[in-house]
Amino acid sequence: MNLQVVIGKLKLKNPVMAASGTFGFGREYGEYIDLNQLGAIVVKGLTVKPKEGNPPPRVYETPCGMLNSVGLQNPGVDAFIEKELPFLRDYDVAVIVNIAGETIEEFAYMAKKLDIDGVDGIEINVSCPNVKKGGMAFGINPEDIFNITKEVKKVTQKTVIVKLTPNVTDIGVCAKAAEDGGADAVSLINTIAGMAIDIDTRKPVFKNVIAGLSGPAIKPIALRMVYEAVRAVKIPVIGMGGISSFKDALEFMIAGAKAVAIGTCNFVNPNCTIEVIEGIRQYMVLNNIEDINEIIGSLKVD
Numbered sequence: 590m591n592l593q594v595v596i597g598k599l600k601l602k603n604p605v606m607a608a609s610g611t612f613g614f615g616r617e618y619g620e621y622i623d624l625n626q627l628g629a630i631v632v633k634g635l636t637v638k639p640k641e642g643n644p645p646p647r648v649y650e651t652p653c654g655m656l657n658s659v660g661l662q663n664p665g666v667d668a669f670i671e672k673e674l675p676f677l678r679d680y681d682v683a684v685i686v687n688i689a690g691e692t693i694e695e696f697a698y699m700a701k702k703l704d705i706d707g708v709d710g711i712e713i714n715v716s717c718p719n720v721k722k723g724g725m726a727f728g729i730n731p732e733d734i735f736n737i738t739k740e741v742k743k744v745t746q747k748t749v750i751v752k753l754t755p756n757v758t759d760i761g762v763c764a765k766a767a768e769d770g771g772a773d774a775v776s777l778i779n780t781i782a783g784m785a786i787d788i789d790t791r792k793p794v795f796k797n798v799i800a801g802l803s804g805p806a807i808k809p810i811a812l813r814m815v816y817e818a819v820r821a822v823k824i825p826v827i828g829m830g831g832i833s834s835f836k837d838a839l840e841f842m843i844a845g846a847k848a849v850a851i852g853t854c855n856f857v858n859p860n861c862t863i864e865v866i867e868g869i870r871q872y873m874v875l876n877n878i879e880d881i882n883e884i885i886g887s888l889k890v891d
């Protein structure tokens with residue numbers, strides 16, 4: 590049985606990744622599961638300098654999903670290379686590094702620094718809804734997506750993935766901008782801009798007012814957007830948004846996603862990624878499917 594999928598220069602042993610921001614840099618997550626079993630891991634978004642993130646509260650649960658306003662807390666690109674990357678190098682798993690610059694130059698600066706052994710891919714984060722500079726402000730502007738991707742591609746040999754925001758009216762245009770800029774793949778969706786209000790104080794729950802919604806609530810939206818992105822570009826699309834079972838993952842792949850990423854579910858069930866891989870395997874056995882690539886884009890529309 591073949592579970593391998595190819596994304597740019599990356600040959601993933603299976604199409605299931607852990608999404609950025611849902612397991613830090615792998616250490617904590619590595620205590621729960623065998624990281625070697627994953628197709629890839631995408632590490633927490635990095636910035637040029639260490640970043641403290643937003644004031645608390647940073648997460649808030651709703652009956653249908655989770656809101657976060659983490660604000661890209663991270664130790665900075667240098668500390669990642671020095672302290673975190675050596676740990677990941679010991680694993681036989683593709684490492685994709687999410688970078689979140691505040692300017693085009695910052696994206697290029699980080700991508701260049703990360704063009705080193707142990708890093709397999711770069712995920713350009715133009716979709717964080719929780720920062721005042723950069724983030725989603727870039728991702729809603731196709732010209733910015735194009736320019737950032739182009740500059741990053743100039744300085745790295747690694748596979749370049751652009752992580753898109755769902756907070757746009759036409760995801761196809763954004764995916765195409767990434768493709769035109771030279772991206773090897775796009776990944777979507779990042780979180781949907783939302784908010785919550787404390788009715789006693791009548792204040793927004795989050796200091797930033799807006800936060801990112803994730804979890805099962807966003808799955809149908811994510812699936813629709815992946816479907817649209819697949820139709821807009823020729824490069825691979827990595828699907829994510831509310832995946833919590835192998836059935837969810839298969840929906841994304843049937844819609845055309847070449848790989849999927851699991852995010853919020855990791856907090857609920859740390860074994861989720863492994864269960865999804867196992868579930869896909871069993872589905873393939875039951876349905877006599879030899880190659881995972883037969884499933885990708887197999888949607889039957891009358």
Ligand code: DOR
Pocket residue numbers: 610634657658659660661662714716717718719779780801802
């Ligand atoms: O919802 C998100 N939260 N998306 C990101 O890209 C980053 C993260 C954060 O740190 O706020």
